[in-house]
Amino acid sequence: MIRFENVSVTYDGADEPTVRGIDFEVAEGELVLLAGPSGVGKSTVLGAVSGLVPHFTGGTLHGRVTVAGRDTRTHKPRELADVVGTVGQDPLAHFVTDTVEDELAYGMESLGLAPEVMRRRVEETLDLLGLAGLRDRPLATLSGGQQQRVAIGSVLTPHPRVLVLDEPTSALDPAAAEEVLAVLQRLVHDLGTTVLMAEHRLERVIQYADQVVLLPAPGEPPLSGTPREVMAVSPVCPPVVELGRLAGWSPLPLTVRDARRRAAPLRGRLADRQQHCRPPREAAPPAQAPAPRRGLFRRGTPGARTAAPAPASPVAEVRSLAVRRGRIQALRHIDLTVAPGETVALMGRNGAGKSTLLGALVGLVAPSAGSVRSAGAVPHRTRPRDLVRRVGLVPQEPRDLLYADTVAAECAAADRDAGAEPGTCRALLSGLLPGIDDATHPRDLSEGQRLTLALAVVLTARPPLLLLDEPTRGLDYAAKARLVTLLRGLATEGHAIVLATHDVELAAELADRVVLIAEGEVIADGPAAEVVTASPSFAPQVAKILAPQRWLTVGQVREALAAGEPR
Structure with a gap:
């Protein structure tokens, strides 16, 4: 044909x-x-x-x-x-x-x-x-x-x-x-x-x-x-194949069902090692601003514990938020707090209100009720030029951010707008996705390349609050791994990250917390390992294969197996 x-x-x-x-x-x-x-x-x-x-x-x-x-x-x-x-x-x-x-x-x-x-x-x-x-x-x-x-x-x-x-x-x-x-x-x-x-x-x-x-x-x-x-x-390759390679399975499984049939010995090995390795990351309860992820206790004399630092002020705070878009009630009764250094994944079916919530956090959408504060500002009442260094949004459609004729011109404009050193945006872009030519017009890039360029443009200003709407559309696994590394580095430096995503593997790899939204309302908000493993739709492949154990990624399994090897 x-x-x-x-x-x-x-x-x-x-x-x-x-x-x-x-x-x-x-x-x-x-x-x-x-x-x-x-x-x-x-x-x-x-x-x-x-x-x-x-x-x-x-x-x-x-x-x-x-x-x-x-x-x-x-x-x-x-x-x-x-x-x-x-x-x-x-x-x-x-x-x-x-x-x-x-x-x-x-x-x-x-x-x-x-x-x-x-x-x-x-x-x-x-x-x-x-x-x-x-x-x-x-x-x-x-x-x-x-x-x-x-x-x-x-x-x-x-x-x-x-x-x-x-x-x-x-x-x-x-x-x-x-x-x-x-x-x-x-x-x-x-x-x-x-x-x-x-x-x-x-x-x-x-x-x-x-x-x-x-x-x-x-x-x-x-x-x-x-x-x-x-x-x-x-x-x-997908996680199920990567896990099969790690476990030495032959032939390699292509489905969760095939992998589960072979996973009993691997589950046994992991059960013995789980207490000796770092478990899947979990966030502090969301009711109050979580403590910074650098640890609950300061280093001191062995055996002595010093008091935990006072919780940092939240970078984003949403209270009783409601948003109407024409005849549609897009959001209702939304409460959300995001602390410095915290990564929150917004998940839910198409049309649930995830992008609308991001729009409210960056001032593109005005509340019909309730309040929103982002990095100390009321976003819909703050001038865009003042907001750009507080909150950055990478939208689903990167063309909304890209207006120059070449990649080089786009990066230079981002440096100027952010007051950054010349070459900052270009270095970010090269680190995320090498090989993009300076002379290329943004419209001639693939969808994944355009998204990566838009991300580099927003990250140039290094805003305290970073919002990402479907950030892995068009990205292969290697590019996604580089993105995860970059975002983890930003979180470690204290940047708060909120991402709306349907990519369950990204949420498992990156998120401290997962917030599930349905029909404009929050229906679950808790540690990533708890929320995603409780949902058949939003559980990553590794979690399905190794259930009831709470492993989320191949990286966690690899780390656990390495911890049990003789040195």
Whole structure:
């Protein structure tokens, strides 16, 4: 159905091809996963299937790409639209109507389908993706995850033979992601739809793939094979595979179920060592401002305890907060306190109110009731130029922060705005994601690269309160690990971090506390290990595999096993 024959793509002005030597085939009715580090050209490969590369993006394509027998060099995207449906990383860039129902119908209208067919397919898609309650909602009022589901639905309704999906679950909560992937699996198995998908959150999708195509570092040939074959050698792998490598399991497990069947001996080893190693991190109770994480007692004479320091003033304090957005009660009765050095993860389904809460903390949203203080300021009453050094927000859509023509100009502007030494922002960017060229326009970066640039811009001011909205969208595991290291360093220095995320592995790795939000209300607030292990939806893979023991990450398991080794 899809065939790449020695394909290379070089964009205008680039010295080297973005991808080269791409050679693989996708059979009809297969789901193929495209994997690899950030910035290796996965979006370029996907764009070549729909004809967007090079007809829309420009540049030169060498080799040959055929879809259902049509050569994409001689068939423009509109001539492939009846065969290929594409969902990019940014749903807003693809919307052409104003409401959910109209967007689902638009593609079918373009193909001239009969009204009764369109009506039936719209209803089917609303039910499939859990969008029936949103049918009349303006697209601009939806959360990022809801917009992602609408974007997927808009390409499903014309019933294309090929679906091309770029990070389809990146903005979805775990339950919504499972629903979307179940729909895709149904299309593949029952209708013979061919799916080519790029996704960094391999823990969500690897078990659904028939084949994996790994794009390694630039200049190296791609590797294709079954998921188990590729994961055995891949530099990017989900926690279940990483745990299997650590435990020496062969063949490597790809699902939590497979891993649990082999985990009894590992649980036994860990039970013996748990008392000798650092347990999963837990935060102080949230009712009062938690003590700084550097320890409850000062160092002194052995055996002597000195009094704990007085709790620091909270960096963020929310009391009885309510927010209305038009007819929607987005938040109600929210109480939240965040202390210096504390990392809090806001979690919950799409549309629960997480982004609205971040917006209130940074002054983008005014309370309809209650109060908000951020770094000593009332954010919605503070001038932005005064607030920027107190609170920094990295939004879901990085283009909201990026306005310069080059990466270098963006970094220089960030240094000036923050009063930082020249080169500060550029150094942060290089530390998070090496290899981004100074002369690149921000719009030409991948979604993960743009998010990383926006993060570097905000971090340049080193605000006491840092807010992150889905900070790992588009990031591979290595980039995510660098982000975790950076954020831990900031927390150790006393910066408070609040992040809204659907990435359960990030929350397990980084958060002291997890706050679950549903329908605009806090339904759980406590230590990360307690909250995430109590929720089937928000538990990380390691916690599911090793339950009832409370291990959250492969790093914790590795540390525990090393602690028991003879020195």
